Amino acid sequence: SSAVAFDHEVTEITSEYLENHPLLRAMAGRTHIPLQPKVLDLPDPTWFTQKLDHFNPLENRTFSQRVVIDDQFWSPGNPIFIFLDGEAPMTFFGFQEVTPFYWAKQFNAMYISLEHRYYGESLPFLQFTADNMKYLSSQQALADAAYFIDQHNQTIDNPGPWVVFGCSYSGALSSWFRAKYPNSVIASVAPSGPVFANSNFTQYFGQFETSCELIGYDSCVSAVQTGVSDISQLLSTPSGISQLEETFNTCKPINTTDTPNWFFELVLMEQVGGSDQMDNAPDWPLNATCDIMTSSTDYVANWAATFGNSSSCNAFSQTEWIKLSSLPIPNSNRAWFWQKCTEFGFFKPSYEGTSIFWGDIPVDPMLGWCEQIFGVPGLVPDTEWTNTFYGGYDLKATNVLFTNGLLDPWHNLSINEATNDGNVQAVTYQAGHCATMDLPYPDDPPSLVIARQEIDDFLTEVLQ
Incomplete structure (x- = not known):
């Protein structure tokens, strides 16, 4: 393992640290997946x-x-x-x-x-x-x-x-x-x-509106839409950006080359827009997320509340995420990214009209992550081959x-x-x-x- 400067402290980087890092989990699509619940009493491996x-x-x-x-x-x-x-x-x-x-x-x-x-x-x-x-x-x-x-x-x-x-x-x-x-x-x-392997999986966040309608939570859709436009407005001025940094307790400044707006939006989108994926008993995370999103008329504060009230700051830095993801230390997030970058794609962009979230979250920089994280020039998922094979x-x-x-x-x-x-x-x-x-x-x-x-x-x- 190696030590890297992480936000405001130096942390020893281990497999376990990378496995459980909130931003690495979010970008691998694991935000709403329980960490390691043990239900069955099976023999030892x-x-x-x-x-x-x-x-x-x-x-x-x-x-x-x-x-x-x-x-x-x-x-x-x-x-x-x-x-x-x-x-x-x-x-x-x-x-x-x-x-x-x-x-x-x-x-x-x-x-x-x-x-x-x-x-x-x-x-x-x-x-x-x-x-x-x-x-x-x-x-x-x-x-x-x-x-x-x-x-x-x-x-x-x-x-x-x-x-x-x-x-x-x-x-x-x-x-x-x-x-x-x-x-x-x-x-x-x-x-x-x-x-079906797909690098341009716009239906991932497109599904959210349908899921809310299926559970009869239309007010959640309008809460999200208002939150999206309020956050977009704040992102357009320096004072608005300062307000977002405070409300979301960001570890580092946003609206920078380090954290472009679309990456900040993507992490926010994963937090709320991915909550329907695991909408199962007993926790029903979509319902729980919608309860928070509709809990007041300050939809930006509601959105921040979906991150929980932990004392540690929230990581949104794309640069830092790429740095941590590039470490050759075994962890599931890196392994799964390898499979995304070679076989499946499964990237989750959002364009105008494909979801109720932001419309400026393109797939191209996501495809670029593959080369950045693995250092393999031109590495992109060969979804066509995967679909031909299976x-x-x-x-x-x-x-x-x-x-x-x-x-x-x-x-x-x-x-x-x-x-x-x-x-x-x-x-x-x-x-x-x-x-x-x-x-x-x-x-x-x-x-x-x-x-x-x-x-x-x-x-x-x-x-x-």
Whole structure:
């Protein structure tokens, strides 16, 4: 680790510091995602010797991949459920494995959770240089799962059929795994999987207005619109800028080359406009955010209040974010940015008419981040190749079930209606990201209760 000047103090930069840094989390789209809730009591992880590169026969290096195996319900011949972890340490996914684990119990299945390469402790390298990150891709991750399944089958007596699960990015992985390795698993459950790679994902913040309308919170839309115009006005004068710096308790001055207005706006937008993504029980963050946004007629102060009242200042510096993101110290934010910058894009610009937020938040500087953060000249995501390889919205597979929340912006990049002659099934519900995987709550909407039941029926059907 190394020490860098951070705002007004010098901080020792560790993986944990970068993992939990609010601005790094915001820019990786993690603001409203709980840090590490632990719901399930699973066995301790073990280690699996995984191949570094599945596509080069001359490469024989390996790394240790974390895996959790729970066989308490299982007996020979019974099914095996594998949950593919996504872009975070495996400990993070506990709250999104509640129902898969419940189904493992119901179907007397072995339950396995496999940590994604380059996340958590499944680290092929201790330095995240661009050269070391070239083995981080969805293709390698799918091959990891295939190799694990193949090896695991050799260690147990009479393995039954495998079913693959995931959530979010790993929900997409789950669907792609069934498409690319149909002999390894008989079915896939793919909650909130964004299967369409898109660098210009304007629907992310475009979704916010629709989500507010769906929950009957129209006053939130007008509060945001007024806040946007009030903040824009303040940004246009020196005294207004000073007022914003005070209201938002910014660590550094804004409206500078260090923090251009559009970057400041982007962080504000992520804070409020991303709250619909995880709009699930018990916290309902969209409702909670809208309650704050409509709590007074000072909409600028309301917006600042959504950041919470911590004593530390709020980081908005683009320069500093790039500096921290460029450090080759392992952390999920850097790993996920690598995948965004090579495979998926998933940048969230906003233009006039695409959202109720600001209209001057362009994709070009976001694409420029890739070269700045990784030091690779001309690095931009090859979304076209990704969509050609996996098929985008036109997934060629059988026995895949997608579940998507209509309040979740990511459902716009997923499959929401049955396709491929019904071989790819889909169900939607009125809540947020991956809700079908979460612990059921009394205030779950009926559509979500039905969606969970659809997964239950799907598993019964494929396993009979």
